[in-house]
Amino acid sequence: MGKIEDRIEELGLILPETPVPMGSYLPWARSGKLLFISGQLPRREGKVVYQGRVPSEISIEQAKEAAMVAALNAISVMKSALEELDRVKQILRMTCWVASSPNFFDQPQVANGASDFLVKVFGEAGKHSRMTTGVIALPANATVGVDLVVAAR
């Protein structure tokens, strides 16, 4: 097991199975060193476990957890793409999509749930550029979606 997987274990987490896509697309696609990770939702065993808009239907704290769970699924996709997570050279871009009530404007706090987690797991290699937005609705009424562009070694 590589260093990154050791760290995931140290954090008390188990890398889930790579989530099955929710439509006719691939979990990832690669060109040279660039790896595109499909949008991940806060799913556990296939089921979206954080639903609804922030904050009218779900709290900011829970939404942060949702972002972390989506990021964990993205890591699982990275492993399936690269076989070995130590091959992640740099996470280049995260786009974080937050299902938002009309007057919610603190999407960055929610996105930090995913960003902080990626840095915890990958250290320097996990630091990334980011775009965060509120949206009216995500697939399966998910609270958060996370997609990534990753540079591989």
Add this chain to the structure above:
Amino acid sequence: MGKIEDRIEELGLILPETPVPMGSYLPWARSGKLLFISGQLPRREGKVVYQGRVPSEISIEQAKEAAMVAALNAISVMKSALEELDRVKQILRMTCWVASSPNFFDQPQVANGASDFLVKVFGEAGKHSRMTTGVIALPANATVGVDLVVAAR
């Protein structure tokens, strides 16, 4: 004519003229093998032909068609960028934007209209990673928007 254009013809489709951008931007930009295709709307002869939010103003079935029409426009842009569609090595990323009523959460079904079409046309090279989101409104009240990152040979 290349193989991909033959396939488009076999599907009974005609590759439209490259849509004129709806603002001060380019239909595509390229760096090395990476080709960025601007957001495409379900336009025919310049006009957005599928409008309104899913499902309150337009049905899921029509929205799937809209996604396919937007993808066809994206293919037309690919041709204008690469001259020859056989130079598409891999569609790396699709982002699919669906104008959504507040309680619509089946955006992936709409996005499949574009994804399935790209695979029909390009085969393996058309399989892609994807992010799908609902949004409150798209330019010209379009039902769907599709943008792509493509790897060229």
Add this chain to the structure above:
Amino acid sequence: MGKIEDRIEELGLILPETPVPMGSYLPWARSGKLLFISGQLPRREGKVVYQGRVPSEISIEQAKEAAMVAALNAISVMKSALEELDRVKQILRMTCWVASSPNFFDQPQVANGASDFLVKVFGEAGKHSRMTTGVIALPANATVGVDLVVAAR
């Protein structure tokens, strides 16, 4: 000072300090020649100065200005990444996010505020592919967000 900075001065503008990220992410990340610029908001000295949805809370004209200010912040990030703005080879992709009232569909006009400005500053190198969408809400109630992918020399 390089040519691009000269042009910014000729336009009567001052390149602002690189905006501090509004969360746990980096202003930019780079892999080879590809530079990913984090989402920029219309901030001046750290404060979001254009807020609310178009057009119910802020006019289209002001939203265009907001897009230009966000793009100016993105240029500041480019400078911090590349040291010298003349190293911008091509702006490959802009995604422009416009906080929109439900029945506003002219996001491209708002996005042109950023697009036109990038071309004014960078000339041919500033021409880019683009995706523009309406969204229900952006961080800090910003009117516009702009993120970029840039090719460096």
